[in-house]
Structures are given as structure tokens and as C-alpha cells.
Amino acid sequence: MSDSLEALRRQIAECATDDGDFYVACAETDERPAPLTGRRFPSEEAAEEAAQLARTYRSRLRETDPELPEHRFAVYEQSGNPLTIVSTRERTEEKRENGLPRTERSVTVSGDGEHEWLRMDNAPVVHVRQDGEPLPDDAVERQLDSKL
Numbered sequence: 719m720s721d722s723l724e725a726l727r728r729q730i731a732e733c734a735t736d737d738g739d740f741y742v743a744c745a746e747t748d749e750r751p752a753p754l755t756g757r758r759f760p761s762e763e764a765a766e767e768a769a770q771l772a773r774t775y776r777s778r779l780r781e782t783d784p785e786l787p788e789h790r791f792a793v794y795e796q797s798g799n800p801l802t803i804v805s806t807r808e809r810t811e812e813k814r815e816n817g818l819p820r821t822e823r824s825v826t827v828s829g830d831g832e833h834e835w836l837r838m839d840n841a842p843v844v845h846v847r848q849d850g851e852p853l854p855d856d857a858v859e860r861q862l863d864s865k866l
Contacts, residue, residue, distance in 0.1 A: 740765035744789035
């Protein structure tokens with residue numbers, strides 16, 4: 719088995735490049751477990767091939783370690799402009815039912831562009847993507863309705 723794992727690692731390495739614009743990560747956590755750690759790919763096709771090879775690699779590893787975490791791999795394009803996230807939490811005058819003070823949380827997400835920013839105050843967190851694809855509006859709406 720170690721020969722086949724090594725061959726899969728080598729194939730993934732052959733797909734990779736030092737300065738590619740694409741990467742493969744877990745769709746839920748953005749984690750890049752072995753054998754994808756630190757790998758970048760020159761095209762979406764190369765990244766898709768690496769994702770399939772990584773699925774096979776981890777499936778073979780799971781034969782000897784059934785507890786190995788499962789990941790749904792998706793291909794992502796690296797953004798040229800990294801996002802900046804600033805989060806603040808402030809106390810309010812109100813108290814919770816348990817007597818602890820209430821807080822308000824604000825999150826601001828911004829990019830390099832002059833008008834690239836988003837600020838949220840006490841907003842619910844919802845999923846807007848699944849398997850690397852945007853969720854339909856009604857799915858996002860149901861999440862918002864259930865958390866308000």
C-alpha cells in the first residue's frame with residue numbers, strides 16, 4: 719500500500735506548481751490536509767485532478783485508519799487581494815437572564831478596493847456555499863429565518 723500512496727503523492731506533486739492560482743481544500747473547513755498541504759496548481763483542471771487523487775489517497779489511508787477524518791474536497795481560486803477581518807465586542811447596559819452582561823459584536827470584512835467592505839452588527843452566521851458552489855437564495859433565506 720505504501721507504494722501506491724507514494725505514487726499518488728508523486729502524481730499530486732506533478733500537478734502542482736510554486737505559483738499557481740488554484741488550490742484544493744475541504745469545502746466545510748478550508749483545511750488542506752496531506753497530501754494537499756501547501757500545494758498550488760496552475761489551472762482549475764490540474765487542481766481538479768489533484769482533488770481526485772487526494773480523495774483516492776485518503777480513501778486508501780482510511781483502509782488502515784478508519785478514524786481518519788473525511789473531507790469533501792473542492793477547488794478554489796486564490797484571490798489576489800487578501801481580506802481583512804476586524805471583530806469587536808462591546809458590553810451593553812442590558813443583562814442576560816443568567817445575570818451576565820449582554821454584548822454586541824461587530825465584524826467588518828474589507829479588501830484592497832475603496833468600496834470593498836462589509837460590516838455586520840449582531841448578524842447571524844449562515845452558510846452561503848456548499849461543495850464550492852453558491853447555495854440557492856431560498857436555502858440562505860431558510861437559514862436566516864431559523865436564526866432570527
